[in-house]
Amino acid sequence: MINFAQLQSKFTTLRSNKAFELFVVFVIISSALLVGAKTYELSPLSLTLVTWMDRFITAFFLIEISIRFLGEEHKKDFFKNPWNIFDTLIVTISLVPIDNTDMALVARLVRVFRVLRMISVIPELRLLLNSLIKAMPQLGYVILLMFIIFYIYAAIGSTLFEDINPELWGDITISLLTLFRVMTFEDWTDVMYETMGVYPMSWVFYLTFIFFTAFAFLNMVIGIVVNVLDEEHEKIRKQEAIDAHEPTIADLQLQLEQIKVMLERQAK
Known part of the structure; x- marks a missing residue:
């Protein structure tokens, strides 16, 4: 069986993997395009597809932030980085359902700000x-x-x-x-x-x-x-x-x- 130390080592390797980072950037760009697509009048089929894509992106961001947290050797150091706190807040608020809730407007606005995660992922930015x-x-x-x-x-x-x-x-x-x-x-x-x-x-x-x-x-x-x-x-x-x-x-x-x-x- 794989113990926690081995699992943490795998998560650490994964989060520093260039292919994984590029895929995260691709998902963030897709999230930005998705926000723009929602500003148009969509057919019922397209609206359903966009909704499922939004759920997938939200789930992926939750998994990705969890991998980064579990891959941190000292868990307290994870929240010493302001960008990690920002990413966590964005991902957490993104879990709020968009439809038929009082927080629907806030959830939609937060999904717009998910584009800013590009800054936390790319060191040059x-x-x-x-x-x-x-x-x-x-x-x-x-x-x-x-x-x-x-x-x-x-x-x-x-x-x-x-x-x-x-x-x-x-x-x-x-x-x-x-x-x-x-x-x-x-x-x-x-x-x-x-x-x-x-x-x-x-x-x-x-x-x-x-x-x-x-x-x-x-x-x-x-x-x-x-x-x-x-x-x-x-x-x-x-x-x-x-x-x-x-x-x-x-x-x-x-x-x-x-x-x-x-x-x-x-x-x-």
Whole structure:
């Protein structure tokens, strides 16, 4: 008979198996396509097929999370990983029946969020998300500075252009929305030409605003995220070197110093 230790070893091997991981990714993608299929009007036969596929996916996710939990050597460590907690919550709530229950709407929404399990399965996506989260403190200052620029330009726009088009510049909140439209280049030239009919030099207002927001701040955000991403890659490389017991540059320098000391002693 297979004891629990052998069973745990098999589960550990299975959950780290590349073929199994690819199949999990395939099921997650299928789950996403299934959610999209439900937004269309389906025939009774197609609806029945979709329902059974949804049940299969839910059952597979339950089995998969159980394998990952049982394959963990220290069970408490399983819940120290936030992604494991997220996956467990998604799978647990997915067990709620969709039809004829008060929780039906919640269950349907959770099935949409099952697509996010792709992040917990693919390490590269986890790295990107972790980098974005770690960059948030630095991005916060950029966003604050951007809001200040938005507010100043919105106040100026509301003061100068309110009489030209109250629907776009009636107050500061509407002006903020108009400036967001300008920043995203959504027919912004129509807004500019309208004000240029009264203030011919108003193009300076729009071009300077676009330069600050769409160009300068956007590049600052990209630079911060890329910098944090590089730092995360470097941490991973160092950890992999430690795990593989590969000497780092610091270790090689230390070894060279030791060899130098030994040669000096022999020379004496």
